[in-house]
Amino acid sequence: MQGQIIRIGTNSKDYINAMDMSEGYGDSGNAIADKSQFIMSLFEQLDTNHGGISPIDRSIIDRCVSLVYQDAMKNNYIPTLKHLYNKLLEQSEPEAKSLAIKLELFTNGSLNIFAHETNVDIKSRILSFNIFNLGKQLKTMGLLVITDAIINRVNENWRKGKRTHVFIDEIHVIFENEESATFFASAWRQFRKRDAYPTGITQNVKYLLSSQQGTSMLSNSEFIVMLNQSANDREDLARLLNISEEQMGYITNAPTGSGLIKYGGSILPFVNKMPKGLLYDLNTTKPGNRKLLFN
Secondary structure, three states, X not given: OOEEEEEOOOOOOXXXXXXXXXXXXXXXXXXXXXXXXXXXXXXXXXXXXXXOOOHHHHHHHHHHHHHXXXXXXXHOOOOOHHHHHHHHHHXXXXXXXXXXXXXXXXXXXXXXXXXXXXXXXXXXXXXXXXOOOOOHHHHHHHHHHHHHHHHHHHHHHHHOOOOEEEEEEOHHHHHHOHHHHHHHHHHHHHHHHOOEEEEEEOOOOHHHHOOHHHHXXXXXXOEEEEOOOOHHHHHHHHHHHOOOHHHHHHHOOOOOOEEEEEEOOEEEEEEOOOOOOHHHHHHOOOHHHHHHHHX
């Protein structure tokens, strides 16, 4: 199958460079500006306990990202977050020093897994990014860096006339703050414009429904599968997707393997129960059943 599993975690030796940028990066026509937006979303993750980053912070980040890439192109090297950290320290503003301190743990400290040059082959036919061991503090940041790496791969495939299928689990984590939601909504648009088919998976749809970017993505999606939903989520989905009262019954206390499918302008109930046997054993995600299979 020509596949590869890339394990991202604090104890892993697999690295993805958060500053990697392929030809044609972004969707605005200004690759460095789009990369700057991505870096801002990372800084939002570093400062979630203090209200995120300020307009002054954004200006400094934008300036430093541009300077880092100018230096890299002039001297023919691949930039990393360590170069950005050093560039922040060179600035005169106290806010720049504060930003550098926030970044230090993720460049020179114990959580520096995204501050190295990429050392894995991301050109394999099938890629699986495993973030199980990433830890809560790095999970959203990890999803953003991985999404950015996928953007680079989608761009490469698009230039070669190849289609890309993208599956993102726990997608709700990205919508827990505005900056990362804005970046991901832009990534989602790029996927669709460049012959990629993105699929988001979540058990916590409330985070998408509470985000303007998330609701926009949901309302513009051609294909949505809904399983059993909580009362509040059902009501919000009904308003967003025009689900009738009768149809709501199919996602109220729904048994496993059943629910609603929205396809284009149609909404249909479905039942998809897999009979017990080898295929069920290989596909089940229930821990008890998997123990029986692998023990």
